[in-house]
Amino acid sequence: MPATKTKSKAKPKAKAKAKPRSSTGLTMPQVRAKAKGVGVTPGKLNKYDLIHAIQESECYTPCYGTCGGYCDQAECCFITDCVRV
Numbered sequence: 001m002p003a004t005k006t007k008s009k010a011k012p013k014a015k016a017k018a019k020p021r022s023s024t025g026l027t028m029p030q031v032r033a034k035a036k037g038v039g040v041t042p043g044k045l046n047k048y049d050l051i052h053a054i055q056e057s058e059c060y061t062p063c064y065g066t067c068g069g070y071c072d073q074a075e076c077c078f079i080t081d082c083v084r085v
Helices: 028-037 047-057
Strands: none
Touching: 028 047
């Protein structure tokens, strides 16, 4: 008798984890809340422009996302996320 081949069942692939909504870790609701807290009206500004407006209101250089991995404004509340952008 000829040997019969059995088909092996392939394991289903695991679903990829969902990517975070924000590449910086900050969500727009968080940024809007911070803006309102310092007196900046969010309006329809995008995240970067809104963070720049917040930075200006706090007397920082509006440089979020432009540092290239290094920032000398250690007191800025966005530094952790900024250096990741």
